[in-house]
Amino acid sequence: MILTVTPNTALDITYRVQSLRPHASHRVTEVTERPGGKGLNVARVLAALGHEVTVTGFAGGATGHIVQQRLTAEPGVTDALVPIAGASRRTIAVVDERTGDTTQLNEPGPAIAPAEWSAFQEAYEDLVADASAVALCGSLPPGVPVNAYAGLVRTARAAGVPVLLDTSGEPLRRGVAARPDIIKPNADELAELTGSHEPLRATQDARRRGAHAVVASLGTEGLLAVTPEGRWRAAPPARVHGNPTGAGDSAVAGLLSGLVDHLPWPDRLARAVALSAATVLAPVAGEFDRGAYEELLGQVAVTTAATAA
Amino acid sequence: MILTVTPNTALDITYRVQSLRPHASHRVTEVTERPGGKGLNVARVLAALGHEVTVTGFAGGATGHIVQQRLTAEPGVTDALVPIAGASRRTIAVVDERTGDTTQLNEPGPAIAPAEWSAFQEAYEDLVADASAVALCGSLPPGVPVNAYAGLVRTARAAGVPVLLDTSGEPLRRGVAARPDIIKPNADELAELTGSHEPLRATQDARRRGAHAVVASLGTEGLLAVTPEGRWRAAPPARVHGNPTGAGDSAVAGLLSGLVDHLPWPDRLARAVALSAATVLAPVAGEFDRGAYEELLGQVAVTTAATAA
Numbered sequence: 001m002i003l004t005v006t007p008n009t010a011l012d013i014t015y016r017v018q019s020l021r022p023h024a025s026h027r028v029t030e031v032t033e034r035p036g037g038k039g040l041n042v043a044r045v046l047a048a049l050g051h052e053v054t055v056t057g058f059a060g061g062a063t064g065h066i067v068q069q070r071l072t073a074e075p076g077v078t079d080a081l082v083p084i085a086g087a088s089r090r091t092i093a094v095v096d097e098r099t100g101d102t103t104q105l106n107e108p109g110p111a112i113a114p115a116e117w118s119a120f121q122e123a124y125e126d127l128v129a130d131a132s133a134v135a136l137c138g139s140l141p142p143g144v145p146v147n148a149y150a151g152l153v154r155t156a157r158a159a160g161v162p163v164l165l166d167t168s169g170e171p172l173r174r175g176v177a178a179r180p181d182i183i184k185p186n187a188d189e190l191a192e193l194t195g196s197h198e199p200l201r202a203t204q205d206a207r208r209r210g211a212h213a214v215v216a217s218l219g220t221e222g223l224l225a226v227t228p229e230g231r232w233r234a235a236p237p238a239r240v241h242g243n244p245t246g247a248g249d250s251a252v253a254g255l256l257s258g259l260v261d262h263l264p265w266p267d268r269l270a271r272a273v274a275l276s277a278a279t280v281l282a283p284v285a286g287e288f289d290r291g292a293y294e295e296l297l298g299q300v301a302v303t304t305a306a307t308a309a
Numbered sequence: 310m311i312l313t314v315t316p317n318t319a320l321d322i323t324y325r326v327q328s329l330r331p332h333a334s335h336r337v338t339e340v341t342e343r344p345g346g347k348g349l350n351v352a353r354v355l356a357a358l359g360h361e362v363t364v365t366g367f368a369g370g371a372t373g374h375i376v377q378q379r380l381t382a383e384p385g386v387t388d389a390l391v392p393i394a395g396a397s398r399r400t401i402a403v404v405d406e407r408t409g410d411t412t413q414l415n416e417p418g419p420a421i422a423p424a425e426w427s428a429f430q431e432a433y434e435d436l437v438a439d440a441s442a443v444a445l446c447g448s449l450p451p452g453v454p455v456n457a458y459a460g461l462v463r464t465a466r467a468a469g470v471p472v473l474l475d476t477s478g479e480p481l482r483r484g485v486a487a488r489p490d491i492i493k494p495n496a497d498e499l500a501e502l503t504g505s506h507e508p509l510r511a512t513q514d515a516r517r518r519g520a521h522a523v524v525a526s527l528g529t530e531g532l533l534a535v536t537p538e539g540r541w542r543a544a545p546p547a548r549v550h551g552n553p554t555g556a557g558d559s560a561v562a563g564l565l566s567g568l569v570d571h572l573p574w575p576d577r578l579a580r581a582v583a584l585s586a587a588t589v590l591a592p593v594a595g596e597f598d599r600g601a602y603e604e605l606l607g608q609v610a611v612t613t614a615a616t617a618a
Contacts, residue, residue: 015414022329022405025413062375092401094414096331104334105324105403 001078002046002256003131005124005152006039006057008109008141009081011067011090012286019098029097034286035067036091038166039137041246041286045253045275047076048288051260054078056127058120058141060110061087080127082120086110089141093245102245112143121151128156132260134163135252136180140171149175157181162259165211166252168192176210182259183211184252190216199224200231200305213265215255215272217248222273224305227265231306234269236277237299246286250279270300310387311355311565312440314433314461315348315366317418317450318390320376320399321595328407338406343595344376345400347475348446350555350595354562354584356385357597360569363387365436367429367450369419370396389436391429395419398450402554421452430460437465441569443472444561445489449480458484466490471568474520475561477501485519491568492520493561499525508533509540509614522574524564524581526557531582533614536574540615543578545586546608555595559588579609 016030043053059068059081067088071079089107096103112120128134134156136149145151149171156163157179165172165180168189176183176193183206185193193209196202199216203226206214213227222235254275258268278293279286325339352362368377368390376397380388398416405412421429437443443465445458454460458480465472466488473491474484477498485492485502492515494502502518505511508525512535515523522536531544563584567577587602588595 015416017414020331020412022331022412023408023410026415028414028416031416062371066371092414099332101332103329103331105326105337105401106335107324107337107340 001052001054001131002043002133002135002260003054003056003127004039004043004046004135004137006037006055006137007112007144007148008037008139009040009057009059009064009067009088010036010107010109011063011088012036012093013090014093014095016095016097020094020096020103033066033070035070037138038249038252039135040067040071041249042135042137042253042256043077044074044286045250045279045288046257047074048290049253049257050076051257052076052078054080054127054131056080056082056120056124058082058084058110058112058116059088060084063090064088080123082116082123084110084112084116086112109141112141114143117144117148121155124152125155128159128161131156131161133256134161135256136163136165136167136175137249137252138167140167146170147174150178153178153180164252164256164259166248173209176206179210179212181211182213182215182255184215184217184248184255186217186248187219200226215251215269217251217276219244222300223251223269225265225269226305229265231304232266232269232302233305234266234273234300234302236273236296237301240277240280242280242282244280247276247279249286250275250288266302269302270297273300310361310363310440311352311442311444311569312363312365312436313348313352313355313444313446315346315364315446316421316453316457317346317448318349318366318368318373318376318397319345319416319418320372320397321345321402322399323402323404325404325406329403329405329412342375342379344379346447347558347561348444349376349380350558351444351446351562351565352386353383353595354559354588354597355566356383357599358562358566359385360566361385361387363389363436363440365389365391365429365433367391367393367419367421367425368397369393372399373397389432391425391432393419393421393425395421418450421450423452426453426457430464433461434464437468437470440465440470442565443470444565445472445474445476445484446558446561447476449476455479456483459487462487462489473561473565475557485515488519488521490520491522491524491564493524493526493557493564495526495557496528509535524560524578526560526585528553531609532560532578534574534578535614538574540613541575541578541611542614543575543582543609543611545582545605546610549586549589551589551591553589556585556588558595559584559597575611578611579606582609
């Protein structure tokens with residue numbers, strides 16, 4: 001199985017309102033809820049591709065209970081979230097029906113106690129032993145040490161299990177130094193890590209900091225990969241329009257899926273780009289359009305990238 | 310015991326954010342949650358005054374479960390909410406720390422099935438038999454007939470139990486015709502019911518439509534009461550500044566408390582105005598400041614009101 005780790009699990013709630021006006025009272029016309037946090041989104045896409053996936057991280061309180069109930073109902077996904085005393089966070093996306101724009105309200109998430117973090121590390125070590133690949137995803141909740149991902153990367157590498165890290169800021173900086181197999185920063189995360197806004201230069205620099213392979217997601221331009229086997233750019237056949245929510249998580253799922261299927265890098269990148277574009281095109285945020293995915297898969301252009309000076 | 314009915318029970322969630330900007334992403338700095346819906350607020354104030362209170366209405370899903378857990382923890386409040394298949398609604402108040410303003414997002418609430426409405430009516434009839442007074446509070450969720458309050462008023466009156474109705478729009482119009490003992494509209498609700506924006510004229514008109522007593526809440530001006538025993542205005546000693554959330558519910562609690570304590574009307578009105586002002590002054594929305602209440606109680610000016618021409 002593939003293991004995804006989401007320390008800051010969430011219940012993602014979407015509200016539709018006619019028009020969002022600060023200081024006014026709004027009747028919500030539609031409410032949807034689903035388990036969220038980057039690793040859970042990655043797991044959902046992997047399961048849809050036919051992989052067995054186990055999700056871990058933390059869950060607590062009434063919100064954690066809903067997250068676990070929903071996860072258990074998804075075929076192919078095994079819930080191994082570690083219980084905590086605090087309540088899991090909610091995120092609320094308020095969609096303005098008039099403009100289509102989204103306003104996001106993110107709860108901070110519960111503080112993780114030292115004993116809970118220890119219990120998680122033990123559970124993680126057991127889970128890694130059975131995993132074909134590991135993805136470490138998203139932000140760290142309060143109470144989890146900032147070098148947490150570095151430790152989790154080392155545990156996976158010691159077990160000989162390939163590990164992908166998808167986070168930002170200081171947790172990314174510390175995690176990279178532990179030499180993960182793949183990191184997948186977006187342009188902003190890459191610039192924050194390296195200080196360079198030039199994608200190829202920054203991607204190469206991120207590799208020098210410790211990552212074996214760096215796959216940078218450059219929005220509508222697709223992916224830029226710098227790996228031990230070579231450098232590639234992978235782009236969708238045409239600019240896709242839609243909701244980019246979850247597109248990065250779908251790219252992570254594509255990379256992991258290709259990795260455990262032992263595909264060469266160009267095919268892994270094609271899978272990641274096609275899934276990412278099919279997620280932007282899907283009517284529901286974070287889902288992917290299977291028909292579009294299958295059609296796009298043969299149309300992704302993967303080209304060799306030059307070396308930055 | 311006093312029975313309060315809240316058909317549209319809610320979990321009231323308050324988010325504090327630095328500054329609410331549409332289309333931006335916000336980190337919520339503080340999350341608070343409490344059981345909500347007008348009848349639950351009334352019950353909380355009655356319990357704080359030392360009355361035994363039973364709350365009924367509907368509760369369902371994970372949100373309903375949290376509401377019931379919290380209610381059970383409040384001393385003096387007995388939970389008699391009727392279970393439903395749907396999930397109870399949430400309301401989200403987003404407080405802008407920069408301006409102090411609040412943006413409100415209200416979920417529509419679950420649809421009540423015909424069998425659930427029947428089960429509620431049976432439970433209500435049993436509860437009314439043991440009640441010293443009944444308060445029917447707030448909006449009706451989808452699936453509950455618009456003349457629901459009229460039926461609940463008649464059940465209480467048939468059992469000889471005094472009944473207060475605090476709602477708006479068509480449910481108020483239908484409910485008034487069933488001759489409740491007291492209605493407590495605010496100025497807008499009164500104008501919608503009677504077509505008149507002149508408070509004394511509108512209050513008298515509302516009585517003619519069936520209510521035995523009408524207590525109109527006129528914001529900072531206090532209360533105007535037209536009753537079989539006389540007409541009064543009751544006003545706080547000075548204009549109070551603060552958060553008016555829940556002030557109307559505290560006034561309802563004051564009226565019911567005075568009724569079951571067999572106080573004359575002027576003393577009931579003084580209690581209602583003092584509680585209402587002490588709620589505006591409290592730092593937490595919907596709570597009341599007990600010290601302010603006790604101090605204000607002797608300072609409320611109750612004067613006889615003239616008859617409108």
